Amino acid sequence: MIGDYKGEVKYNVITALLQAYHDILDYDGMKSILKEAEMLHLKNIRDEDQNQYLDLFSFKKIITAQNCLLYDSSMLLFEIGKKFSFYLFPYGKNFEEIVSEINSIIITDWKVEIVEKQQNLIVILVQKCIFCSEIGVPCDLFKGFLVHSLEKSLPSEYRVVHFGEKEDVEDQNHNTFILKLKMEKKY
Amino acid sequence: MVDKKINLKLALLGDPAVGKTSLINRYTEEGFKDNYQPTLGVNIVMKKLKIEEFEVQLAIWDIAGQDKYDLTRKMFFEGCTGSLLVYDITRSSTFDRIQSKWLEDFKNFARSDGIYILIGNKSDLRNKDAVSIERGQKLAEQIQASDFIETSAKLGDNVEATFRKLVVHALDSFDIQLKLK
Secondary structure, three states: OOHHHOOEEEHHHHHHHHHHHHHHHHHHHHHHHHHHOOOHHHOOHHHOOOOOEEEHHHHHHHHHHHHHHOOOOHHHHHHHHHHHHHHHOOOOOOHHHHHHHHHHHEEOOOEEEEEEEOOOEEEEEEEOOOOOOOOOOOOHHHHHHHHHHHHOOOOOOEEEEEEOOOOOOOOOOOOOEEEEEEEEEOO | OOOEEEEEEEEEEOOOOOOHHHHHHHHHHOOOOOOOOOOOOEEEEEEEEEEOOEEEEEEEEEEOOOHHHHHHHHHHOOOOOEEEEEEEOOOHHHHHHHHHHHHHHHHHHOOOOOEEEEEEEOHHHHHHOOOOHHHHHHHHHHOOOOEEEEEEOOOOEOHHHHHHHHHHHHHHHOOOOOOOO
């Protein structure tokens, strides 16, 4: 593969993403996305060896189909992102480990890093986010992923609130952004 | 020449087995299946349509009617600009729930300027009807639907015209005045 589609994605990423679609949109919703992506043959990918890699082009087709079908559905994408985190890293990893590992299982020209860490605030820099590279598409899915990844590593009385600069989805570089995650007590 | 692109999110709402999926299949694939398979969650289909100088990209959401989806269904409505509220003319219970359930959900969770058309489906079964055309028309007026149409997904009657009208009304709600209406 050349240019923008150079890279590969570990099968467990696809499995977790499809399971997240399934949880939020149910079977027909998941199938709609795979059908639109012309990737219906991946619907049983969880039965395959999860250490294999899928080419980035195929992965991008799924993300593009998702963003096309779920146009204007920010809440759904955010919830899918949370579930995606739940299934990709079900237990035993802290936030730093999750950030490090997501870079290593989606191998392409992108980067997620923690650039600042305070007692109740973490600042993330996402460069060339793979989940929102199209113009006009906000990155609600990956924001949901990061929020849940941090939230599940905190004691249950804490929640995570995200904020950052307002995303200009018409800017072709909008997939590079800063996200601030604030940890606060629920009660 | 097409010079304006517009994305519209549309939804079909109504009780299970009123024919929502069949209407979409008839519109997008021009087919009809006799065996009933309930939609699990949501089935989303894309369709491009050209209306005057506009290229309209439709995302048509076929939303499951079963009560078990009540919680997640609310999220499905986000950004929805138009809806077909569908009942089955042979089952009056499906007609009764248009106002009490489906219209209420749409008004509560879709865009505030969202429009809707009332659809009496299965017009090919007119001899078994439980809901007359007059009752349909009266309800459409009462709920201020943009239109009332009886369709047959099985025979294809009024299906294409219904979706086209829904798009035209939705564009209208964006203050886009069309020459052909």
